[in-house]
Amino acid sequence: MRVNVTVNGESRRADNVWEGESLLYVLRERLGLPGSKNACEQGECGSCTVYLDGVPACACLVAAGQAEGREVVTVEGLASGDDLDPVQESFVEQGAVQCGFCTPGLLVAAHDLIERVPDPSDVEIREALAGNLCRCTGYEKILDAVRDAAAKKAVR
Amino acid sequence: MSAPARSPQELHDTIAGGIGESPLRPDGTLKVRGEFAYSSDLWHEDMLWGATLRSPHPHARIVRLDVSRALAQPGVHAVLTHEDVPGENVYGLKYQDTPALAADLVRYQGEPIAILAADHPEIARQALKEIVVEYDVLEPITDPERAAHDATLPKLHPGGNLVRHQRIVKGDPAATADVVVSGVYEIGMQDQAFLGPESGLAVPAEDGGVDLYLATQWLHVDQRQTAKALGLPVDKVRLTLSGVGGAFGGREDLSMQIHSCMLALRTGRPVKMSYNRLESFFGHVHRHPAKMYYEHGATKDGKLVYVRAKMYFDGGAYASKTPVVVGNGTTLSVGPYDVPNAHIEGWGVYTNNPTCGAMRGLGAVQPTYAYESQMDKLAAALDMDPAELRIRNALSEGSTVVTGQVVDFPAPVAELVQRVRDLPLPPEPAGERDIRELPGGASNTTHGEGVVRGVGYGVTIKNISYAEGLDDYSTARVRLEVLGGEAVAMVHTAAAEVGQGLVTLQQQIARTELGLTRVSVHPADTSVGDAGSSSASRQTYVTGGAVRNACRAVAEAVYARLGVSAEGMSLTGGKVVAADGEVVADLAELLGDAAIEETREFHHRPTYPLDPETGQGDAHVQYGFSAHRAVVDVDLDLGLVKVVQLDCAQDVGKAMNPDAVVAQIQGGSAQGLGLAVMEEILVKDGKVRNPSFTDYLIPTILDMPPMRVDVLERPDPHAPYGVRGVGEPPTISATPAIANAIRAATGLELPRVPIRPEHITGV
Ligand code: FES
Ligand code: FES
Numbered sequence: 008m009r010v011n012v013t014v015n016g017e018s019r020r021a022d023n024v025w026e027g028e029s030l031l032y033v034l035r036e037r038l039g040l041p042g043s044k045n046a047c048e049q050g051e052c053g054s055c056t057v058y059l060d061g062v063p064a065c066a067c068l069v070a071a072g073q074a075e076g077r078e079v080v081t082v083e084g085l086a087s088g089d090d091l092d093p094v095q096e097s098f099v100e101q102g103a104v105q106c107g108f109c110t111p112g113l114l115v116a117a118h119d120l121i122e123r124v125p126d127p128s129d130v131e132i133r134e135a136l137a138g139n140l141c142r143c144t145g146y147e148k149i150l151d152a153v154r155d156a157a158a159k160k161a162v163r
Numbered sequence: 164m165s166a167p168a169r170s171p172q173e174l175h176d177t178i179a180g181g182i183g184e185s186p187l188r189p190d191g192t193l194k195v196r197g198e199f200a201y202s203s204d205l206w207h208e209d210m211l212w213g214a215t216l217r218s219p220h221p222h223a224r225i226v227r228l229d230v231s232r233a234l235a236q237p238g239v240h241a242v243l244t245h246e247d248v249p250g251e252n253v254y255g256l257k258y259q260d261t262p263a264l265a266a267d268l269v270r271y272q273g274e275p276i277a278i279l280a281a282d283h284p285e286i287a288r289q290a291l292k293e294i295v296v297e298y299d300v301l302e303p304i305t306d307p308e309r310a311a312h313d314a315t316l317p318k319l320h321p322g323g324n325l326v327r328h329q330r331i332v333k334g335d336p337a338a339t340a341d342v343v344v345s346g347v348y349e350i351g352m353q354d355q356a357f358l359g360p361e362s363g364l365a366v367p368a369e370d371g372g373v374d375l376y377l378a379t380q381w382l383h384v385d386q387r388q389t390a391k392a393l394g395l396p397v398d399k400v401r402l403t404l405s406g407v408g409g410a411f412g413g414r415e416d417l418s419m420q421i422h423s424c425m426l427a428l429r430t431g432r433p434v435k436m437s438y439n440r441l442e443s444f445f446g447h448v449h450r451h452p453a454k455m456y457y458e459h460g461a462t463k464d465g466k467l468v469y470v471r472a473k474m475y476f477d478g479g480a481y482a483s484k485t486p487v488v489v490g491n492g493t494t495l496s497v498g499p500y501d502v503p504n505a506h507i508e509g510w511g512v513y514t515n516n517p518t519c520g521a522m523r524g525l526g527a528v529q530p531t532y533a534y535e536s537q538m539d540k541l542a543a544a545l546d547m548d549p550a551e552l553r554i555r556n557a558l559s560e561g562s563t564v565v566t567g568q569v570v571d572f573p574a575p576v577a578e579l580v581q582r583v584r585d586l587p588l589p590p591e592p593a594g595e596r597d598i599r600e601l602p603g604g605a606s607n608t609t610h611g612e613g614v615v616r617g618v619g620y621g622v623t624i625k626n627i628s629y630a631e632g633l634d635d636y637s638t639a640r641v642r643l644e645v646l647g648g649e650a651v652a653m654v655h656t657a658a659a660e661v662g663q664g665l666v667t668l669q670q671q672i673a674r675t676e677l678g679l680t681r682v683s684v685h686p687a688d689t690s691v692g693d694a695g696s697s698s699a700s701r702q703t704y705v706t707g708g709a710v711r712n713a714c715r716a717v718a719e720a721v722y723a724r725l726g727v728s729a730e731g732m733s734l735t736g737g738k739v740v741a742a743d744g745e746v747v748a749d750l751a752e753l754l755g756d757a758a759i760e761e762t763r764e765f766h767h768r769p770t771y772p773l774d775p776e777t778g779q780g781d782a783h784v785q786y787g788f789s790a791h792r793a794v795v796d797v798d799l800d801l802g803l804v805k806v807v808q809l810d811c812a813q814d815v816g817k818a819m820n821p822d823a824v825v826a827q828i829q830g831g832s833a834q835g836l837g838l839a840v841m842e843e844i845l846v847k848d849g850k851v852r853n854p855s856f857t858d859y860l861i862p863t864i865l866d867m868p869p870m871r872v873d874v875l876e877r878p879d880p881h882a883p884y885g886v887r888g889v890g891e892p893p894t895i896s897a898t899p900a901i902a903n904a905i906r907a908a909t910g911l912e913l914p915r916v917p918i919r920p921e922h923i924t925g926v
Contacts, residue, residue, distance in 0.1 A: 027285055036206070040197070042196070042198065044201070044203075046358040046359065046360065046440070047439075047440040047855070048439055049857060051856035091195065091196070098195050099187055099191035102185075102187070104191050104194050104195060105663065105830065106408045106409040107194030108409060108662075110194050110195060114195060130597070137865045138863075140856070140861055141358075142355075142357055142358050142834075142861060143662050144833075145826075145833035145870065146864040147826075148826055148829065149864065
């Protein structure tokens with residue numbers, strides 16, 4: 008089948024898509040956007056989190072066909088040109104990135120949290136990111152990064 | 164054929180900072196933009212997808228294997244079995260006992276039997292189902308203690324079912340004491356659960372060789388094993404590290420290396436293999452489960468008199484790192500304590516359980532859980548404060564460990580315990596509590612009634628680097644040249660950046676040694692000498708040492724080119740500076756078009772094998788120490804545990820990058836917490852019951868409490884810059900701290916981790 012989807016503001020088309028392919032596979036292998044990660048492909052780790060029509064979703068759980076005509080924003084779409092989004096900046100600056108495999112999914116989830124709750128409490132951050140596993144950091148620096156990003160956004 | 168379109172990147176990001184500072188990672192920006200090329204992101208025009216057929220049985224004889232139907236599927240380009248292995252169908256890290264593809268016997272559930280390459284991953288998956296395998300299913304051997312002693316069991320390997328037995332005898336092994344405590348402790352099978360799947364891309368080369376881009380911990384050991392199976396000279400199998408999504412020991416053994424290369428060589432096309440999570444659980448080795456019998460004897464005033472222990476490590480189907488686990492387990496068996504008399508025995512065995520090998524804290528995690536449980540039991544028997552008992556028996560510089568080796572470097576164990584004890588405790592809960600902060604969180608059904616609090620300690624000793632006589636070394640190449648009118652350095656090693664921050668550290672060392680800002684890091688590959696493994700907390704020590712040596716050789720070459728004696732000279736701010744501060748030359752001018760490049764190795768001081776009978780010997784090059792204090796809330800009705808606070812004090816010798824050190828301690832502690840209360844691969848009759856992230860639980864951000872980290876720097880005079888390995892100790896001491904805190908809260912014995920709700924409620 009053919010799938011038409013707007014990705015990071017651009018309309019894209021994927022041909023010869025198999026019925027069983029996920030949005031994650033289409034993004035990574037057909038559209039050349041490997042930023043969203045394939046850690047579990049079962050909806051358990053959050054590494055593949057993207058915005059689907061403005062709402063965070065696990066791209067591995069979305070069938071490619073379900074994305075037809077919809078709007079997707081991936082981690083590749085968070086920065087504008089050379090300018091990183093504050094949440095991206097803060098993850099680098101606060102040392103929240105180690106191996107970085109969880110990072111793209113966490114960035115989308117954290118970006119969404121700060122959009123909804125500009126000044127989140129620690130409990131709110133923890134609840135919002137509970138679906139994103141990170142095996143490297145122990146999460147302390149991720150908390151630091153989200154707090155820092157929220158503060159940065161408040162200033163801008 | 165060319166390099167893949169998405170391939171490993173050179174890291175140029177210039178973020179100033181030398182040794183002791185905390186510059187940011189040079190790969191950070193690539194990672195947050197989603198542009199960093201992990202091994203599962205690799206892509207080549209014209210590439211095929213590889214897939215693996217695995218045994219559903221833990222123990223079986225293969226009676227028939229027929230791949231013809233699979234090969235006939237449209238879109239399938241090759242289907243290979245053990246008969247197609249071009250070289251020797253056997254590999255292994257310590258013992259060569261693992262077939263690349265099973266020939267007649269399968270020894271664990273998930274053992275690879277056949278591989279194939281197809282146009283699309285789904286075609287590959289469907290074609291696997293067309294491979295016919297007939298099995299004669301055999302009774303699995305699953306009890307490690309029986310495997311160690313029962314000679315009537317079938318032999319899984321020609322040499323029997325024993326991988327290694329090690330005895331350690333110190334002082335009077337039959338010593339007696341006033342106060343004696345004993346216990347039997349068990350530890351479940353933990354998984355590394357790195358997020359980036361096993362994956363790689365093999366590209367056939369014109370010279371009949373193959374280029375493999377992959378995620379691993381040790382390029383050269385993979386290269387040697389892969390070349391042997393492929394029947395190729397080592398230099399025709401070239402490996403390049405791509406982005407690694409965590410490792411923690413789980414990438415030390417081969418997974419898709421030989422398979423992807425076999426398929427690429429057979430089809431003449433690039434072949435990508437990438438495991439899904441289910442396959443990942445079968446495709447890598449896990450942490451050894453163990454059963455340990457311990458007896459501690461002490462004087463009435465709390466001085467340890469003796470330790471006696473027997474420990475059984477379940478190695479599963481193949482040896483992997485089991486010999487090392489037995490070596491580490493026995494030599495570290497009494498912990499960071501001064502013990503005059505000891506009698507220790509350790510066995511590592513083959514069974515039909517999943518193969519176990521390296522995981523963070525290798526061989527030290529198991530005994531630490533046991534002896535730290537014993538220390539609390541002893542403290543209770545003596546009516547003594549548990550921290551005080553540990554301080555009273557702490558090892559220090561000049562002590563003799565259980566193998567007779569004298570600790571000839573700082574060992575501030577007592578200080579670590581004191582410091583972690585002195586960190587502020589969280590406020591005692593009072594009044595109505597936010598349900599989200601109670602055990603079980605928002606899904607809790609109570610409101611804090613029946614919730615009790617406990618505090619516990621865990622202290623550990625871990626050997627750093629490879630031991631028992633192995634020549635453990637690393638190689639670095641450093642090039643100094645002029646780019647854009649500025650002197651810049653490039654560091655090239657084969658050392659694997661697995662997330663720990665080695666790339667940052669390489670830059671810091673080069674900046675400090677060469678007195679310049681711009682340092683790039685070349686992708687790690689096998690075109691430079693061996694760097695050894697990114698494991699055993701050794702990479703900063705050993706590769707750090709090699710980068711230092713190469714930089715110093717480059718500096719020497721600079722002085723030689725200038726025709727001055729190196730005496731008193733230094734490189735600072737892109738200039739050559741004399742002892743009196745006078746600028747002798749500008750580095751960029753001096754270099755001109757002629758770059759300087761030097762390659763150097765670093766070997767740490769020698770270690771020695773253990774005496775097979777007494778276990779005496781200077782087996783280890785260095786020890787790391789850490790201490791944790793855990794505070795937990797336990798819901799006695801539901802058996803739920805909330806770790807309220809987890810604090811750590813660790814000696815790192817020299818904090819090369821203080822922020823990264825703290826981050827390693829936090830991340831390591833999370834893995835220790837996982838083992839204490841949730842992480843276990845459940846194996847029944849040799850079969851894995853929970854190979855998914857739905858059922859194998861790793862700590863989320865809700866499970867990890869706030870942490871205080873207190874970093875000590877007591878330089879090791881024998882180590883480059885005084886460093887002490889950092890990565891493993893925090894994983895090890897976190898687990899017993901939490902277990903002891905849960906015991907303190909509940910008064911229960913709890914002789915097994917992970918501690919599950921049913922262990923607490925007793926139902
Ligand atoms: S890859 Fe989609 S949730 Fe894990
Ligand atoms: S940084 Fe490695 S999984 Fe989060």
